[in-house]
Amino acid sequence: MRQDKTGLIFQAAIDIFSDRGFDRATMDDIAARANVAKGTIYYHFKSKEDLFLFLVEEGIDLLRESVNEQIRPEMNGKDKLETAIRQQIRFFGEYRDFCIILLREAWGAEQRQKEFRKMLTQYTKSIEEYIRQAVEEGDFLQIEPESAAWTVFGGASIASLHLLLSKHREYKDEELANVVTTILMQGLQAK
Amino acid sequence: MRQDKTGLIFQAAIDIFSDRGFDRATMDDIAARANVAKGTIYYHFKSKEDLFLFLVEEGIDLLRESVNEQIRPEMNGKDKLETAIRQQIRFFGEYRDFCIILLREAWGAEQRQKEFRKMLTQYTKSIEEYIRQAVEEGDFLQIEPESAAWTVFGGASIASLHLLLSKHREYKDEELANVVTTILMQGLQAK
Amino acid sequence: MRQDKTGLIFQAAIDIFSDRGFDRATMDDIAARANVAKGTIYYHFKSKEDLFLFLVEEGIDLLRESVNEQIRPEMNGKDKLETAIRQQIRFFGEYRDFCIILLREAWGAEQRQKEFRKMLTQYTKSIEEYIRQAVEEGDFLQIEPESAAWTVFGGASIASLHLLLSKHREYKDEELANVVTTILMQGLQAK
Amino acid sequence: MRQDKTGLIFQAAIDIFSDRGFDRATMDDIAARANVAKGTIYYHFKSKEDLFLFLVEEGIDLLRESVNEQIRPEMNGKDKLETAIRQQIRFFGEYRDFCIILLREAWGAEQRQKEFRKMLTQYTKSIEEYIRQAVEEGDFLQIEPESAAWTVFGGASIASLHLLLSKHREYKDEELANVVTTILMQGLQAK
DNA sequence: GATGAATGAGACTTCATTCAT
DNA sequence: CATGAATGAAGTCTCATTCAT
Numbered sequence A, B, C, D: 001m002r003q004d005k006t007g008l009i010f011q012a013a014i015d016i017f018s019d020r021g022f023d024r025a026t027m028d029d030i031a032a033r034a035n036v037a038k039g040t041i042y043y044h045f046k047s048k049e050d051l052f053l054f055l056v057e058e059g060i061d062l063l064r065e066s067v068n069e070q071i072r073p074e075m076n077g078k079d080k081l082e083t084a085i086r087q088q089i090r091f092f093g094e095y096r097d098f099c100i101i102l103l104r105e106a107w108g109a110e111q112r113q114k115e116f117r118k119m120l121t122q123y124t125k126s127i128e129e130y131i132r133q134a135v136e137e138g139d140f141l142q143i144e145p146e147s148a149a150w151t152v153f154g155g156a157s158i159a160s161l162h163l164l165l166s167k168h169r170e171y172k173d174e175e176l177a178n179v180v181t182t183i184l185m186q187g188l189q190a191k
Numbered sequence E: 001g002a003t004g005a006a007t008g009a010g011a012c013t014t015c016a017t018t019c020a021t
Numbered sequence F: 001c002a003t004g005a006a007t008g009a010a011g012t013c014t015c016a017t018t019c020a021t
Helices: A005-024 A027-034 A038-044 A048-068 A077-094 A096-105 A111-136 A145-165 A173-186 B005-024 B027-034 B038-044 B048-069 B077-094 B096-105 B111-136 B145-165 B173-186 C005-024 C027-034 C038-044 C048-070 C077-094 C096-105 C111-136 C145-165 C173-186 D005-024 D027-034 D038-044 D048-068 D077-094 D096-105 D111-136 D145-165 D173-186
Strands: none
Touching (some): A005 A027, A005 A038, A005 A096, A005 B005, A027 A038, A048 A077, A048 A096, A048 A111, A077 A096, A077 A111, A077 A145, A077 A173, A096 A145, A111 A145, A145 A173, A145 B173, A173 B145, B005 B038, B005 B048, B005 B096, B027 B038, B048 B077, B048 B111, B077 B096, B077 B145, B077 B173, B096 B111, B096 B145, B111 B145, C005 C027, C005 C038, C005 C048, C048 C077, C048 C096, C048 C111, C077 C096, C077 C111, C077 C145, C077 C173, C096 C111, C145 C173, C145 D145, C145 D173, C173 D145, D005 D038, D005 D048, D005 D096, D027 D038, D048 D077, D048 D096, D048 D111, D077 D096, D096 D111, D096 D145, D111 D145, D145 D173
8 A cells, every 4th residue: 555665564574474474484575575675674663573563453453443344333233243254254355464464373472472362352352242242132142252252253264264275265255254154143053 | 101202302392382383492492391402303303394293293183083082973963063073172171282283383385384284174174074964964054064164163273272372261171162062053143 | 805795705715615625614614714703604605505616616717717818829739738737836826725625625426516527627628628739730649638638637736736735845836837747748758 | 345244334435435525424324325223333443534544544555456466576667657557547447436535535634634645645655666766767757756746646546537427438447548648658749 | 243212512504683874 | 764784693403423222
C-alpha cells in the first residue's frame, strides 16, 4: 500500500517471515526484498523483534477490524459468532502470509511469542464473548466458553492453514466457511 | 526409559525442542540436557534435522497407536471419531512437549516441515476415514471430509495447546474432551 | 598494496595458505593476520574455497603476465621458451608463497584442485606452444609437446621449490635459471 | 599383498590418502576401506601421522629399491642416471597412488612433511651422485649437481603426475620415459 | 588382538546489530 | 534519512583419539 520505506519494509517482512519463519528470516533477506539497505530497516525499527511485533500487531488489528466491521451490536450471539468465523476464513484467504505467520509463531516461551499470544487472546476473547452471549440467549448449549472459543478459533484456523499449504487445492473461502460453520454450529451429527 | 545414550538424547531433544523450537534449540543445549558430549549426538544422528525428524516420527507413531488402541474395527464411524478426539486430547495431556512441537513446527516450506506434514497427514487421513464412514452410515451430515478432518484436528489441538500454555489453568483432559467433542459432534447450538 | 580490507585479507590468505596449506589454514588465522574480524572475510568472499580460488586465479594471472611481458611475438620459439623458464624462476623467487601454494595444492580430486589445474593448464599450454613453434622452426627435436611442456614446467618448478624450502641456501634466481635452462635446452650431456 | 590386518590397513591408507590427501582423509574412511574397526588401526599404528609416515617410508624404500635393482655399480654415471629416470617413471606408473601422495604431501612446514622430504632427499641424493659421477667422467657438462638433481626429479615426476591425472590419456611409461630422458639428457635443442 | 561407542576441541559459516559517512 | 562495510558471538558439524569390553 504505502509507498514509503516503512511500507516497503513492512510488506517485505511479511513475505519473508511467512516464507522462512522468524528465525530463518534474515534482515538481509528482508532488506533485499524491500529494495532498501539493511541499515534503513534499523532506522525505522529498533530490532528484528520490534519489526516482527509491529507487523503482528497490525495483522491482528486488521483481523479484528475486518471481523468487527461485519458485526453489528444488535445481532444475537449466534449470528455474531457465525459471522466471525466466516469472516476470519475470508480474511485468511486474503492475508495468507499473516495466517501462516500466526500459526507458526504464536506458540513458544519467548517474549515475542508471549506478546503475540496476548494480542491473539484479545481476538479470541471477543469470540468468547459471542459464545457467552449466545449461551445467555439460550441459543447455545451450556459450555465452558474459553475452551470453546479456542476450539472454534483452532478449527477454523487450521482448516484455513491446511488449505493454504495445499498445492493441489484452491482456497475457496465460502466453501470452506460453510464446512467449518456447519461443524461448529450444528455439529457433525445429522439431525 | 531406555538407559542407552540414544534414549537420553531422545528425551533431551523433545524437552529442548518443545521449549525453544527447532531453530532456537542448540545441539549444545540438547547435549547438556542429555548429559552426553555433543559429538555423541552426531554419532547417533546424522544431523539436527535427522534427530528432529526421528523424534517427530516416533511421536506421530505413538499418537496413532494410542488412538488406534481405543478403536475397534466393528465400531461405527461416529463412535470412532468421538473416541479419536477424546484420545488425542488425553495423549496431548500426557505428551505435552510433543503437542507443542507439533503445532509449532509442522507449518512451513522447509524439507523437515514438509516431511512432518506428510506424517501428520497420515493421522488426519484416518480421522477423515471415520468421518467418511459415519457419513455413509447416515450418522453424519453430508460434508466435505478432508476439510472436516482438519477442522476437527485443529479444534482439538489448539484447544489442547491453549490449555497447556496457560499457566493459570490445569490441563483436565476429560473436561476438555467433553467440551470439544460436544462442539464437534453436536455443534454449539442448543437442540 | 591496496589498503582496503580486501587487499589485507588477500595478503594474509597467501601468507597463511602457503604456510599451512589449504586444509590446515583456518579462517581465524587469516582474520588475525589481516587484522580484521572473521565475519569481514565472509563479507568479501563467499567461502574459504572462494577466497582460495580468487587468490590462485590472481597468482596464475600474475605469473602469465609476468612471463608474457618478456616475450615478444617476433621471437623464435626457442628464445620464447628460454625466456619463459627464466622468467618463471624469477617470478617464483619474488612470489615464494605462491610457488609453494601452487605445488602443494594443485593436485587432487577436489573441485578447487580441478579448477586450479585448469588455470595452470592455461599456463602450460603456452609453454607447449613455444615448444611447438621451435619444433616447426627446426630448432627443437621432434618431441611430443604436451609431456615436454610438463617436464619443463615440473623441472623448473620443483627446482625452485626445493631451493625455497632449503633453509641453508639462498634463492639466487639467475644461477638457478642458468642450471635449469642449460639442462632443458642443451641437456645434461656434454657436446 | 599381506593379508593380515596391517597389510589391509596399509593398502587402504594408500588408497584414501591419495584420493583425499592427508588432511581430508579420515581414519573412518581408512577403517571402512580396510574392513577393520577404527580401533584396530590404533592397535597397529600410533596415530594418523604415524600411519602416514610408515606408508611414505615404505613407498620411498620401494622406489629406491626398484631403481637400485636396475643399476649396477660398474655402469657409468650417464647410464645410471638414464636408467634411474626411466625406472622412476615406470615405478610411478605402477604405484600411481604413491606418486600422487608424494607430490601432494611432501611440501610444507609440518613435522611429517619435513620427515617426508628428508626421506625423499635420500633418493634425490643418489640422483645427485649419478650426475656427479657423469660430470667427473666427462660425459656431463659442469653443472651444479643439487639443483640439477631436483630439476631431473621434478621434470620426471610432474610429467608422470600430469599423465596420471589426465582422464583422457593413458599412462604409457616407455613413451613418457623416452620424452623425458631425451629432454634431460640431450636437451630440447636439435644437434 | 580387536572393537566401536563416546568424546570435545576446533573448524567453517551465519547473521543481528552498529556506525561512520 | 539512508547506506552498507564491518563485527564477533554463536551455531552446526567433523574427526583424531581413547578405552571399556
